[in-house]
Amino acid sequence: QLQLVESGGGLVQPGGSLRLSCAASGGTLDYYVIGWFRQAPGKEREGVSCISRSGGLINYADSVKGRFIISRDNAKNTVYLQMNSLKPEDTAVYYCAAVPVIVQSMCLLGAKYVAWGQGTQVTVSS
Secondary structure, eight states: OOEEEEEOOEEEOTTOOEEEEEEEESSOGGGSEEEEEEEOTTSOOEEEEEEOSSSOOEEEOTTTTTTEEEEEEGGGTEEEEEEOSOOGGGOEEEEEEEESOOOGGGTTOGGGOOEEOOOEEEEEOO
Protein backbone atom coordinates (compact mmCIF):
# COMPACT_ATOMS: atom_id res chain seq x y z
CA GLN A 1 0.00 0.00 0.00
CA LEU A 2 1.33 3.40 -0.98
CA GLN A 3 2.55 5.48 1.95
CA LEU A 4 3.60 9.11 1.75
CA VAL A 5 5.86 11.05 4.10
CA GLU A 6 6.32 14.82 3.94
CA SER A 7 9.39 16.63 5.21
CA GLY A 8 11.04 20.01 4.98
CA GLY A 9 8.63 22.15 6.94
CA GLY A 10 9.71 24.63 9.57
CA LEU A 11 9.77 28.24 10.67
CA VAL A 12 10.82 30.82 8.12
CA GLN A 13 10.70 34.61 7.95
CA PRO A 14 8.48 36.38 5.43
CA GLY A 15 10.18 36.45 2.07
CA GLY A 16 12.09 33.28 2.79
CA SER A 17 12.04 29.89 1.10
CA LEU A 18 11.46 26.27 1.98
CA ARG A 19 11.47 23.08 -0.02
CA LEU A 20 9.05 20.38 0.95
CA SER A 21 9.56 16.76 -0.03
CA CYS A 22 7.01 13.99 -0.41
CA ALA A 23 8.64 10.57 -0.34
CA ALA A 24 6.77 7.41 -1.19
CA SER A 25 7.11 3.83 -0.05
CA GLY A 26 5.09 0.72 -0.76
CA GLY A 27 4.48 1.80 -4.34
CA THR A 28 5.87 3.57 -7.37
CA LEU A 29 5.09 7.27 -7.47
CA ASP A 30 5.17 7.53 -11.24
CA TYR A 31 1.85 5.68 -11.34
CA TYR A 32 0.22 8.57 -9.47
CA VAL A 33 -0.79 12.17 -9.88
CA ILE A 34 0.54 14.01 -6.82
CA GLY A 35 -1.07 16.98 -5.16
CA TRP A 36 0.07 19.31 -2.43
CA PHE A 37 -2.61 20.63 -0.09
CA ARG A 38 -2.55 22.82 2.98
CA GLN A 39 -4.78 23.54 5.90
CA ALA A 40 -4.48 26.48 8.26
CA PRO A 41 -6.18 26.53 11.67
CA GLY A 42 -9.88 27.30 11.32
CA LYS A 43 -9.76 27.14 7.53
CA GLU A 44 -10.75 24.58 4.95
CA ARG A 45 -8.17 22.46 3.18
CA GLU A 46 -6.82 24.19 0.07
CA GLY A 47 -5.26 22.66 -3.01
CA VAL A 48 -1.86 24.26 -3.60
CA SER A 49 -0.40 22.48 -6.61
CA CYS A 50 -0.55 19.20 -8.50
CA ILE A 51 1.60 17.43 -11.05
CA SER A 52 0.74 14.74 -13.56
CA ARG A 53 2.44 11.35 -13.61
CA SER A 54 4.95 12.38 -16.24
CA GLY A 55 5.40 15.87 -14.80
CA GLY A 56 4.20 17.43 -18.02
CA LEU A 57 1.01 18.95 -16.60
CA ILE A 58 1.09 21.21 -13.56
CA ASN A 59 -1.56 23.27 -11.82
CA TYR A 60 -1.17 25.95 -9.15
CA ALA A 61 -3.63 27.73 -6.94
CA ASP A 62 -3.81 31.44 -7.75
CA SER A 63 -2.57 32.22 -4.25
CA VAL A 64 0.82 30.58 -4.90
CA LYS A 65 1.25 31.03 -8.64
CA GLY A 66 4.63 32.57 -9.44
CA ARG A 67 6.02 31.74 -5.99
CA PHE A 68 5.78 27.95 -5.65
CA ILE A 69 7.23 25.32 -7.97
CA ILE A 70 6.21 21.67 -7.96
CA SER A 71 8.47 19.01 -9.44
CA ARG A 72 8.98 15.30 -9.30
CA ASP A 73 11.85 12.88 -9.51
CA ASN A 74 10.30 9.52 -10.25
CA ALA A 75 13.67 7.79 -10.00
CA LYS A 76 13.82 8.93 -6.38
CA ASN A 77 10.13 8.29 -5.79
CA THR A 78 9.83 11.85 -4.52
CA VAL A 79 7.83 14.97 -5.31
CA TYR A 80 8.97 18.42 -4.24
CA LEU A 81 7.34 21.75 -3.54
CA GLN A 82 9.74 24.69 -3.70
CA MET A 83 8.17 27.60 -1.86
CA ASN A 84 9.64 31.06 -2.43
CA SER A 85 8.66 34.55 -1.29
CA LEU A 86 6.74 33.05 1.60
CA LYS A 87 4.05 35.10 3.28
CA PRO A 88 2.46 34.78 6.72
CA GLU A 89 -0.73 33.60 5.02
CA ASP A 90 1.18 30.56 3.74
CA THR A 91 1.33 29.27 7.31
CA ALA A 92 -0.39 25.89 7.42
CA VAL A 93 0.11 22.15 7.64
CA TYR A 94 1.11 20.96 4.19
CA TYR A 95 0.08 17.53 2.93
CA CYS A 96 0.95 15.57 -0.16
CA ALA A 97 -1.53 13.13 -1.64
CA ALA A 98 -1.69 10.64 -4.49
CA VAL A 99 -4.31 9.48 -6.95
CA PRO A 100 -3.82 7.09 -9.89
CA VAL A 101 -6.00 8.99 -12.34
CA ILE A 102 -7.72 12.36 -12.21
CA VAL A 103 -8.82 14.97 -14.68
CA GLN A 104 -6.01 17.52 -14.58
CA SER A 105 -8.45 20.41 -14.25
CA MET A 106 -9.73 18.85 -11.00
CA CYS A 107 -6.43 17.88 -9.44
CA LEU A 108 -6.54 20.69 -6.87
CA LEU A 109 -9.63 19.11 -5.35
CA GLY A 110 -8.65 16.69 -2.63
CA ALA A 111 -11.72 14.49 -2.50
CA LYS A 112 -10.50 12.04 -5.16
CA TYR A 113 -7.08 11.37 -3.65
CA VAL A 114 -6.55 7.91 -2.17
CA ALA A 115 -3.33 8.24 -0.15
CA TRP A 116 -2.26 11.08 2.14
CA GLY A 117 0.82 11.87 4.13
CA GLN A 118 0.78 12.94 7.76
CA GLY A 119 1.60 16.56 7.00
CA THR A 120 4.44 18.95 7.77
CA GLN A 121 4.04 22.30 9.50
CA VAL A 122 5.12 25.47 7.72
CA THR A 123 5.15 28.66 9.76
CA VAL A 124 5.96 32.01 8.20
CA SER A 125 6.60 34.62 10.85
CA SER A 126 9.07 37.29 11.83
